[in-house]
Amino acid sequence: MKVAVCSAQAYDREFLLSANRDFAHELVFFDSRLNRETRQIVAGFPAVCVFVNDTLDAAVLETLAGQGTRLIALRCAGFNNVDIQVAANLGLHVVRVPAYSPHSVAEHSVGLILALNRHLPQAYNRVRNGNFALQGLLGFELRGKTVGIIGTGRIGAAVACILHGFGCRLIACDPYRNTECVQLGVEYVPLEKLYAESDIVTLHCPLTPQTHHLIGAEAVGRMKDGVMLINTSRGATIDTWAVVAGLKSGKIGSLGLDVYEQEGDLFFQDLSDQVIQDDVFQRLLTFPNVLITGHQGFFTAEALSSITHTTLHNISAFERDGVCQNEVTLELLQTG
Ligand code: NAI
Numbered sequence: 403m404k405v406a407v408c409s410a411q412a413y414d415r416e417f418l419l420s421a422n423r424d425f426a427h428e429l430v431f432f433d434s435r436l437n438r439e440t441r442q443i444v445a446g447f448p449a450v451c452v453f454v455n456d457t458l459d460a461a462v463l464e465t466l467a468g469q470g471t472r473l474i475a476l477r478c479a480g481f482n483n484v485d486i487q488v489a490a491n492l493g494l495h496v497v498r499v500p501a502y503s504p505h506s507v508a509e510h511s512v513g514l515i516l517a518l519n520r521h522l523p524q525a526y527n528r529v530r531n532g533n534f535a536l537q538g539l540l541g542f543e544l545r546g547k548t549v550g551i552i553g554t555g556r557i558g559a560a561v562a563c564i565l566h567g568f569g570c571r572l573i574a575c576d577p578y579r580n581t582e583c584v585q586l587g588v589e590y591v592p593l594e595k596l597y598a599e600s601d602i603v604t605l606h607c608p609l610t611p612q613t614h615h616l617i618g619a620e621a622v623g624r625m626k627d628g629v630m631l632i633n634t635s636r637g638a639t640i641d642t643w644a645v646v647a648g649l650k651s652g653k654i655g656s657l658g659l660d661v662y663e664q665e666g667d668l669f670f671q672d673l674s675d676q677v678i679q680d681d682v683f684q685r686l687l688t689f690p691n692v693l694i695t696g697h698q699g700f701f702t703a704e705a706l707s708s709i710t711h712t713t714l715h716n717i718s719a720f721e722r723d724g725v726c727q728n729e730v731t732l733e734l735l736q737t738g
Contacts, residue, residue: 403427409455449475475716477499486735498728551606622644
């Protein structure tokens with residue numbers, strides 16, 4: 403099938419071209435993100451392959467459908483950047499990669515916890531500068547601390563499994579109980595209790611209308627003083643201004659982010675020679691107790707290999723049968 407691959411980085415080309423030896427699709431790579439400004443570049447492609455920061459809103463989808471596209475293949479799990487209802491109305495099929503090594507994101511989340519707690523970025527810089535003083539680097543033991551996991555799907559369960567090994571007390575909130583988590587001893591509690599009792603709150607739910615700005619001023623106010631907040635899910639689950647206020651007041655003791663609400667203008671590109679125009683993001687960077695990575699939770703060799711293989715498999719299944727088990731249906735949209 404002729405496939406336009408948007409937001410293609412060097413590593414996307416490398417992994418997709420390698421995996422495509424088994425599938426033989428005609429892959430055409432575009433550096434650009436797909437959005438209203440660029441939507442013409444994929445004219446005539448029956449399949450369009452996109453990533454997390456491509457914006458497939460109603461206007462873009464209408465253009466795609468009019469230009470002959472029939473399949474949108476997401477090379478990620480989340481589908482909040484595609485208007486699924488409009489796609490369905492237009493007869494466009496949307497497929498995704500529902501699971502590809504949840505351990506990659508889970509391990510990165512725990513990496514953020516450890517790096518923040520033991521001040522590893524500061525320690526790294528100090529030692530390189532010949533400063534071996536420990537003042538300001540005091541951490542705490544994870545053993546016995548309470549971690550609140552919001553969303554215990556594949557990634558949240560993998561986080562629970564790792565932190566269980568650290569000896570943490572694990573509490574969670576999710577509309578569905580995960581039996582793997584229950585067996586680990588994870589206690590499901592209402593959100594209010596999770597906020598009130600957690601030393602660390604970590605987000606692993608999808609971005610839906612229900613989870614948009616889930617962590618706002620009210621939620622922050624209910625949390626423990628000095629709480630550590632981790633978000634590797636989607637940026638807009640957090641109201642960034644509310645979190646900035648929490649950091650300023652000391653309510654939030656530390657913040658680890660792999661995602662950011664306005665990341666579309668920043669992440670996955672080298673802007674090191676430019677003036678960053680996003681004042682909220684720049685404010686976040688001024689805090690010594692904030693650690694931000696640029697949406698790299700998924701970025702392991704194992705995950706990339708799995709993502710590319712499932713993506714090409716999804717495209718082949720659609721080409722062969724017109725359907726795919728990894729289709730994002732309207733029912734999935736309701737349940738998240
Ligand atoms: P999943 O679908 O296996 O699990 C999501 C869980 O969140 C489900 O158990 C669901 O019931 C729960 N949930 C839904 N609404 C909720 C709510 N209002 N409150 C509490 N829980 C709620 O998804 P998976 O694979 O665990 O991924 C989670 C999220 O992680 C994705 O939606 C995506 O946004 C993000 N992600 C981030 C990556 C990164 O590189 N940083 C890579 C992959 C995913």
